[in-house]
Amino acid sequence: MSDQLQKLFPSFSKELIQDIKANEVIKNFSSGEIIMRTGQYIKNTVLVTKGTIKVYREDDDGGEFFMYxxxxGQACALSMVCATKNEKSQIMAKVVEDAEVIMVPLSLMDKWMMEHRSWYEFVIGTYRNRFEEVLEVIDSIAFRAMDERLEFYLKRQVEACGCKELKLSHQEIGSDLNTSREVISRLLKKMEQRGLVKLHRNQIEILM
Amino acid sequence: MSDQLQKLFPSFSKELIQDIKANEVIKNFSSGEIIMRTGQYIKNTVLVTKGTIKVYREDDDGGEFFMYxxxxGQACALSMVCATKNEKSQIMAKVVEDAEVIMVPLSLMDKWMMEHRSWYEFVIGTYRNRFEEVLEVIDSIAFRAMDERLEFYLKRQVEACGCKELKLSHQEIGSDLNTSREVISRLLKKMEQRGLVKLHRNQIEILM
DNA sequence: AACTCAATGTGACAAAAATCACATTTTACC
DNA sequence: GGTAAAATGTGATTTTTGTCACATTGAGTT
Structure with a gap:
């Protein structure tokens, strides 16, 4: 079991792995479940060991904007920096493939930062990577029109799932990009005509 | 002099202040100067002691999107997590009011994180605050139309400068929001009709 | 096979934003 | 005081995006 942890988080030291195993609470979630809601208090740092989780920013009118x-092998960056205060979550996290996560009490965060060099580097690295990912998301909405935003979105989906057959409905894409299904349908059709994708029911084959 | 540092960064411990003073390189920049360019290597952590700096995200076509x-009393979050590797800057920073900054070699970052609790908390807090600020920026571009984005933008300017008379041209606002001057001029006119602002040449008086 | 429901296609139209083309107004500076 | 440059105002037009209203298609169920 600790072998598995080590495989998922190869940078972690043996001592850190031991510490995690001594304190972890493992939780399982099924597809569709919401792990974290906007405004909910964060009590744990979340390490993902199985499955896929989508992280969203929500607005007041029920809009859900996909972030990453x-x-x-990854961790929720925001759940790592709520150290001292009772901070509320600024994001919503939804499971899209049955997931298993390790919950580590926030109180241990600070301690491990000092004691485990590999934890410190993991946290800093996680933060940096997420910040940069979010900056790219800003690029796409600030500088690009919807057609390019859609291409960017599809590329990220391919990266995330590691395959070129995306199981996504036009409705879900529209919702993730905060636009309407019709717009997505039309843009996808254009992309198909350009030979960039092949459309099937509930599946988009990426040819780029 | 160390009194001044202490005043700007009240959470810093005396020992940390001493360490900073022993290692700092102070640099001055005039309005208009660019402190950091996109793609440039980051060698220092930047602490701001005087002036105002605008941080932008740039795109390939010369667009500059204002971030914060x-x-x-503040620090560049991104310059704080490039610890080990030779990381390139993902943002551009431009001085808008003559500024003085303290450059601390990145190599000291890790050391201080372990040695100075107050530095550790400052770094984590800086990171968290910037992340949240960036999330709000995402909200505004992902969920809101240009009229609301403009209001959000103006509110942030008021917060930043601490006054209600903003010295901004419509062109600059348009550029910051990645839209055209005409759009901004028209939206501002509407806001003036609604009694939210009063327009002068090179100055916008905020009445909200 | 008939039915239901989710997913997708599409035309028509409205709204928002971008672009173009000038007019007007200040300000700064010879 | 005259002039150039910067800042702002505004109409006309196009493009992009959002919205509405239905048609069609396909998959699964009974």
Whole structure:
């Protein structure tokens, strides 16, 4: 079991792995479940060991804007910096493939930062990577029109799932990009005509 | 002099202040100067002691999208997590009011994180705050139309400068929001009709 | 086979934003 | 005081995006 942890988080030291195993609470979630809601208090740092989690920013009117995926071997950056205060979550996290996560009490965060060099580097690295990912998301909405935003979105999905057959409905894409299904349908059709994708029911084959 | 540092960064411990003073390189920049360019290697952590710095995300076609301000007592979050590797800057920072900054070699970052609790908390807090600020920026572009984005933008300017008379041209606002001057001029006119602002040449008086 | 429901296609139209083309107004500076 | 440059105002037009209203298609169920 600790072998598995080590495989998922190869940078972690043996001592850190031991510490995690001594304190972890493992939780399982099924597809569709919401792990974290906007405004909910964060009590744990979340390490993903199985499945896929989608992280969203929500607005007041029920809009859900897709930010990034959490996959095995990754951690929720925001759940790592709520150290001292009772901070509320600024994001919503939804499971899209049955997931298993390790919950580590926030109180241990600070301690491990000092004691485990590999934890410190993991946290800093996680933060940096997420920040940069979010900056790219900003690029796409600030600088690009919807057609390019869609291409960017599809590319990220391919990266995340590691395959070129995306199981996504036009409705879901529209919702993730905060636009309407019709717009997505039309843009996808254009992309198909350009030979960039092949459309099937509930599946988009990426040819780029 | 160390009194001044202490005043700007009240959470810093005396020992940390001493360490900073022993290692700092102070640099001055005039309005208009660019402190950091996109793609440039980051060698220092930047602490702002005077002036105002605007942080932008750039695109390939010369677009500059305004992200946030750096004011005295604050630090560039991104310059704090490039620890080990030779990382390139993902943002551009431009001085808008003559500024003085303290450059701390990145090599000291890790050391201080372990040695100074107050530095550790400052770094984590800086990171968290910037992340949240960036999330709000995402909200505004992902969920809101240009009229609301403009209001959000103006509110942030008021917060940053601490006054209600903003010295901004319509062109600059348009550029910051990645839209055209005409759009901004028209929206501002509408806001003036609604009694939210009063327009002058090179100055916008905020009445909200 | 008939039915239901989710997913997708599509035309028509409205609204928002971008672009173009000038007019007007200040300000700064010879 | 005259002039150039910067800042702002505004109409006309196009493009992009959002919305509405239905048609069609396909998959699964009974």
């Amino acid at each position: 995926y959490l996959k095995p | 301000y750096l004011k005295p």
